Amino acid sequence: MMNTRVSLKWLLAAAAALVLGAAQARTVDEIKKDGKIVVATEGQFAPFNYFKGTTLTGFEVELAEAVVAKMGVKLEWKALGFDALLAGLRQDRWDLVIASHGITDERAKAVTFAEPHYCSGGVIVSKSAAIKSAKDLTGKVVSVQTGTTYLDNVKKLAGVKEVKNFPQDTDARGALLTGRVDAWVTDRFVAKQQLDANPGSGLLMGDFLFIERIAAAVTKGNSGLAAEWNKALAAVMADGSYAALSKKWFNEDIRCK
Ligand code: ARG
Numbered sequence: 001m002m003n004t005r006v007s008l009k010w011l012l013a014a015a016a017a018l019v020l021g022a023a024q025a026r027t028v029d030e031i032k033k034d035g036k037i038v039v040a041t042e043g044q045f046a047p048f049n050y051f052k053g054t055t056l057t058g059f060e061v062e063l064a065e066a067v068v069a070k071m072g073v074k075l076e077w078k079a080l081g082f083d084a085l086l087a088g089l090r091q092d093r094w095d096l097v098i099a100s101h102g103i104t105d106e107r108a109k110a111v112t113f114a115e116p117h118y119c120s121g122g123v124i125v126s127k128s129a130a131i132k133s134a135k136d137l138t139g140k141v142v143s144v145q146t147g148t149t150y151l152d153n154v155k156k157l158a159g160v161k162e163v164k165n166f167p168q169d170t171d172a173r174g175a176l177l178t179g180r181v182d183a184w185v186t187d188r189f190v191a192k193q194q195l196d197a198n199p200g201s202g203l204l205m206g207d208f209l210f211i212e213r214i215a216a217a218v219t220k221g222n223s224g225l226a227a228e229w230n231k232a233l234a235a236v237m238a239d240g241s242y243a244a245l246s247k248k249w250f251n252e253d254i255r256c257k
Contacts, residue, residue: 025219026095028228036074038094039064043079044168047193047249048100051079059249060098063117064216066241070232081167083147086111089219096229100187102149102212111217115230118246119256121211122150125176125191125203126183132206135159140182143172150185153210177201185209189250213256 031037041049041060049058056077068075078094085097089111096114103113130136138159144150146165154163166172169186173194176184183206191205218225236242237255246253 025089025092025222025225027222028224031073031095031225032071034073036076037068037071037096038076038078039068039096039098040078040080040085040088040094041097041099042082042085044082044170045100045187045190047189048187049098059245060100060117062245062249063236063242064096064098066236066245067229067232070235071228082145083167086217089217092219095222095225096216096218098216100214101217103215104149104152104212107217110220112220112222112226114216114218114226115233116213116215116256117233118214118254119211120188120214120254122153122185122209123188123191124183124185124206124209125173125194126206127176127179127202127204128182129204131183132204134207134209136206137183141180142183142185143175143181144185145169145172149210149212154185176203189254 026034041056043049043051043056045058047058048060049056051057056079061077065075080088082099085099086101086107088094089097097111098117101107103116107113124132124134124137131140134157137154137157139161141162141164142154142160143164143166144154146167148169151163151165154160164175164181166175169190172184172186175181188208194201195203195205216229218229242255243253246255
């Protein structure tokens, strides 16, 4: 009797915790009524999302601001570690994430992706002209950011000696600059900007290791919000504002073709 009572009590508490923990994602209507969407990004991935002093900026930051303006709501930014971003969607801590996430089957099990807002891929960066392609990574030490598609794709290469991962991409880059690794795998446009900004760094850009489509994400199943974002993104892509932003940040149009 006593045992049954205790377990019943425990069961009820556990059920309540489950209900409270699994907060419901906000619908478009709720967001519109509130007048504000909460968007999370990392802020350490220039030129896509980064801090210039204390100001969050970058292509994705300005693009999200343009898209959200079309949706007719205000935008509140949150900046967090890359690893926390998709996990926080499930806890309803923000409505949408935009942080250069590649669309993968694995991630698509956990979140709902919007339409891609650019196409790119992971490139090999090194200080040696002899390290250019995937086969050149055999026997080499490679740095990547934790939780990224760069890590997944380098791990697939059988011959790599060691993969060192870092919570931030900037630290993965630092490892290459200081000679602790032989190569760094990062986004093509991130690499390009680094090379352009620091011509004396000795960094060389090699081949694409893989290509990917990059998209914002919402809580799994919040298709109403994804649809609203997609509609506004399509409008920004059609009215010339996407082209202008892309030209400003990359001097080319990086939308998926
Ligand atoms: N595109 C890569 C991925 O999908 C890297 C994204 C890194 N983003 C960032 N904000 N650090 O995993």
